[in-house]
Amino acid sequence: MRMKPIRVLIAKPGLDGHDRGALIIAQALRDHGMEVIYTGLRQSAVQIARAAIQEDVDVVGLSSLSGAHKSLFPKVVQALEEQGASDIPVVGGGVIPAEDIPFLEEKGVNKIFTSGSPTDAIALYIKQLLNKETIEAPKRIAHIGIAVESIDAALPFYQHNLHLELEAVEVVESEQVRVAFLKIGETMFELLEPLSDDSPIQSFLTKKGEGVHHIALEVDDLTKRLEQYKEQGVRLIHEQPKQGAHDSQIAFLHPKAANGVLFELCQHGEEE
Amino acid sequence: MNTSSSDQHPKQKWEKDVEKTTERFPERKKAFHTSSEIPVERLYTPEQMDEDYIEEIGFPGQYPYTRGIQPTMYRSRYWTMRQYAGFGSAEETNERFRYLLKQGQTGLSVAFDLPTQIGYDSDDPMADGEVGKVGVAIDSLKDMEQLFDQIPLDKVSTSMTINAPASILLAMYIAVGEKQGVAPEKLTGTIQNDILKEYIARGTYIYPPKPSMRLITDIFGYCQEHLPKFNTISISGYHIREAGSTAVQEVAFTIANGMAYVDAAIEAGLEVDQFAPRLAFFFNAHNQFFEEAAKFRAARRMWAKIMKEHYGAENPKSWKLRFHTQTGGSTLTAQQPDNNIVRVTLQALAAVMGGTQSLHTNSRDEALALPTEDSARIALRTQQIIANESGVADTIDPLAGSYYVESLTDQIEKEANAYLDRIKEFGGAVQAVEEGYMQREIHKAAYDAQKRIESNEDIVVGMNEYKLEEEIHADLLRVDEALEQAQIKKTQDVRSSRDQESVNHCLKNLREAAKGKENVMPHIVAAVKVYATVGEIANVLREEFGEYTGM
Numbered sequence A: 001m002r003m004k005p006i007r008v009l010i011a012k013p014g015l016d017g018h019d020r021g022a023l024i025i026a027q028a029l030r031d032h033g034m035e036v037i038y039t040g041l042r043q044s045a046v047q048i049a050r051a052a053i054q055e056d057v058d059v060v061g062l063s064s065l066s067g068a069h070k071s072l073f074p075k076v077v078q079a080l081e082e083q084g085a086s087d088i089p090v091v092g093g094g095v096i097p098a099e100d101i102p103f104l105e106e107k108g109v110n111k112i113f114t115s116g117s118p119t120d121a122i123a124l125y126i127k128q129l130l131n132k133e134t135i136e137a138p139k140r141i142a143h144i145g146i147a148v149e150s151i152d153a154a155l156p157f158y159q160h161n162l163h164l165e166l167e168a169v170e171v172v173e174s175e176q177v178r179v180a181f182l183k184i185g186e187t188m189f190e191l192l193e194p195l196s197d198d199s200p201i202q203s204f205l206t207k208k209g210e211g212v213h214h215i216a217l218e219v220d221d222l223t224k225r226l227e228q229y230k231e232q233g234v235r236l237i238h239e240q241p242k243q244g245a246h247d248s249q250i251a252f253l254h255p256k257a258a259n260g261v262l263f264e265l266c267q268h269g270e271e272e
Numbered sequence B: 001m002n003t004s005s006s007d008q009h010p011k012q013k014w015e016k017d018v019e020k021t022t023e024r025f026p027e028r029k030k031a032f033h034t035s036s037e038i039p040v041e042r043l044y045t046p047e048q049m050d051e052d053y054i055e056e057i058g059f060p061g062q063y064p065y066t067r068g069i070q071p072t073m074y075r076s077r078y079w080t081m082r083q084y085a086g087f088g089s090a091e092e093t094n095e096r097f098r099y100l101l102k103q104g105q106t107g108l109s110v111a112f113d114l115p116t117q118i119g120y121d122s123d124d125p126m127a128d129g130e131v132g133k134v135g136v137a138i139d140s141l142k143d144m145e146q147l148f149d150q151i152p153l154d155k156v157s158t159s160m161t162i163n164a165p166a167s168i169l170l171a172m173y174i175a176v177g178e179k180q181g182v183a184p185e186k187l188t189g190t191i192q193n194d195i196l197k198e199y200i201a202r203g204t205y206i207y208p209p210k211p212s213m214r215l216i217t218d219i220f221g222y223c224q225e226h227l228p229k230f231n232t233i234s235i236s237g238y239h240i241r242e243a244g245s246t247a248v249q250e251v252a253f254t255i256a257n258g259m260a261y262v263d264a265a266i267e268a269g270l271e272v273d274q275f276a277p278r279l280a281f282f283f284n285a286h287n288q289f290f291e292e293a294a295k296f297r298a299a300r301r302m303w304a305k306i307m308k309e310h311y312g313a314e315n316p317k318s319w320k321l322r323f324h325t326q327t328g329g330s331t332l333t334a335q336q337p338d339n340n341i342v343r344v345t346l347q348a349l350a351a352v353m354g355g356t357q358s359l360h361t362n363s364r365d366e367a368l369a370l371p372t373e374d375s376a377r378i379a380l381r382t383q384q385i386i387a388n389e390s391g392v393a394d395t396i397d398p399l400a401g402s403y404y405v406e407s408l409t410d411q412i413e414k415e416a417n418a419y420l421d422r423i424k425e426f427g428g429a430v431q432a433v434e435e436g437y438m439q440r441e442i443h444k445a446a447y448d449a450q451k452r453i454e455s456n457e458d459i460v461v462g463m464n465e466y467k468l469e470e471e472i473h474a475d476l477l478r479v480d481e482a483l484e485q486a487q488i489k490k491t492q493d494v495r496s497s498r499d500q501e502s503v504n505h506c507l508k509n510l511r512e513a514a515k516g517k518e519n520v521m522p523h524i525v526a527a528v529k530v531y532a533t534v535g536e537i538a539n540v541l542r543e544e545f546g547e548y549t550g551m
Helices: A020-031 A045-054 A069-083 A098-106 A120-129 A151-161 A202-207 A221-232 B010-024 B051-056 B088-101 B141-147 B166-180 B196-202 B209-226 B238-242 B247-267 B273-279 B291-309 B339-353 B373-389 B403-426 B429-434 B438-455 B485-497 B500-515 B523-531 B534-545
Strands: A007-011 A035-038 A059-064 A088-096 A111-114 A142-148 A165-172 A177-184 A189-195 A210-217 A242-244 A248-252 A263-268 B108-111 B159-163 B188-193 B233-236 B279-285 B323-327 B359-360
Touching: A020 A035, A020 A059, A020 A120, A020 B233, A020 B373, A035 A098, A035 B010, A035 B051, A045 A059, A045 A069, A045 A210, A059 A069, A059 A120, A059 A177, A059 A242, A069 A098, A088 A120, A098 A111, A111 A120, A111 A165, A120 B273, A142 A202, A151 A177, A151 A189, A151 A242, A151 B247, A165 B209, A177 B108, A189 A202, A202 A210, A202 B523, A221 A248, A221 A263, A242 B438, B010 B108, B051 B523, B088 B108, B088 B141, B141 B166, B141 B485, B141 B500, B159 B429, B159 B500, B166 B188, B166 B209, B166 B534, B188 B233, B188 B291, B196 B233, B196 B238, B196 B247, B196 B438, B209 B247, B209 B273, B209 B429, B233 B238, B238 B279, B247 B273, B247 B279, B247 B291, B247 B403, B273 B279, B279 B291, B279 B339, B291 B323, B291 B339, B291 B500, B323 B534, B403 B429, B403 B438, B403 B523, B500 B523, B523 B534
Parallel strands: A007 A035, A007 A059, A059 A088, A088 A111, A142 A189, A210 A263, B108 B159, B159 B188, B233 B279, B279 B323, B323 B359
Antiparallel strands: A142 A210, A165 A177, A177 A189, A242 A248, A248 A263
């Protein structure tokens, strides 16, 4: 955990005089316990870089509403680099068309927040950025779970018609379920058969019948990720990792968090 | 109290005024009626009008102008439809202007780029990346000549959003007029020239407040003599509101600034009835329909009372608050931009209900970029539909007498007056600005509004509720990045082909005038005519006046 408060420089590069947004962000970040320095209007890239170094800030936030962001934001990144401060990340916001964002990110701006971004999300991003906890996208689809009445009855289609290879069959006591894994490319199908009426799979079958049950995503930071999702208000079924099939740690997100899709996060082997 | 100079009843006086007005500006139709053939009267009033009613609400075209400043309002002429435009080079903007005039727009409104607004030439290092971005780049008279090419300045009125260097751009406008053979006294239009709101909200200041106020009173003095039909200032609440103020703060701070200009002009030795008739105002229109309409009515009544009772102005033209309205840019969302057309319609309707003299309707894509030609046309069509199809312009001040609207009008006036009292305690608007009072009040209101949106206490459709997966908007107006280099080359060519000795001479004279008390305007006019640039002229004044560095 960081002990010192995060220090932020909010800067207005160029000649643009609209600072309502910059002032609101500054205030919101202060409310999140950060120390914020606002440069005032009409700062050159070099002035901003100098202020960032003198004030010993952890991050620089740029605001532009005049359309000059493509020229000005990269210049600030460059000025920081030239003054030996390329470790200070730069984020930006303002009136910025979506198709300019890849260009700005390529030029070294860490993230662009466009009009309508909640201030809480900006504060959270900065916190995560500085704690080096930025969540990466999940690596791949680990498996697609399919609920069946009976694995033995379902297997022939997968084995003899699709010609998939049966990898393993095992029992997960905690979920009262028997599972069969069939490999397909980099991912797998997981057939799920309930072992008792208490099994969640049984209640799924009763409500919806056989069919796709969940999609499992491979991650390598399960505990941390669950904490961050919780902080971001993502609804979770499991707030802590639990033992899953195949020697894995798993947790389910609530389907309400993802437009009705049940996602499982799973991590194989040791956590990093 | 009888407010007219004669002993006539106000109603009879109004009827006479209507007769006189309709001789010059006949009504649009012989008779107005609804779809069901119900006749639409010019004006609806209560059966009984007591003294209080006459004093506070009265008749259109009569003090205190609560119901509007003309006796027939939109029955004779619609408001001026004036779309703010300008981007890139003078040639491109000239093309857009001529397109808009052809589409039925009735006045021009020039947007300048930021370097021009802050008195830098396009080749100044400070202008890097900003040339032609938010408006047209003007460096020398050459650019201004191209901007108004084939647009006869005696036929259009032009509004210029220019503040700190207003004197320079006005001088260029005079010079272009002369080249077209139009004498200065025939020029009509408006310069924004409102520096106080730049310190408060908009940020394109150059000089400290005192010399800035002097530049403004120099313009007042010069125009009184040479450009009697030109509005010398547009005292602007628009940007105060965009910075996050409430409707009450918008009225209060704008009127406080207006009083500061009147005070400065009187102190500079001008006669109130000489300059006050050329003061114009510029307000915002946001979404809360009734409050906005009431705001305009309250502002009119407040200004009339202040001019008559506080400053003792005797010319009724000095009492009338004439204003331009622009719909609220900060109310537009980047999400689902077509929804903005609906917001703009509501806001424009509120401005018309409030009796605006001219109107700019924003384009749907302004939260994303400068408007495309299509978007700009829809925005203009919005006004044309309100004017021609809705029937709201067929009777004067149709919201008058609504318990709600009259009560809001009174309440806004009362709360704005409370702010004026507080500003008076600071010693006036200039002092209040220097101490950051208005800035703090606005920031507080802006932050509270943001919190209400983030907690979903306030719903913004498409942004925090009723959301869609967002598509990418490829169809945005882009300013060509090569323009900056072309503009720099053009200005350098002007510099190498002009008579440099004359330029030096004019700039020297300007410097002498700036040092003393002489009016600087004639010297600026002389300098632009020999192609001295905006940056060169502004820099002479920077050296003499110093620069404002912010709070």
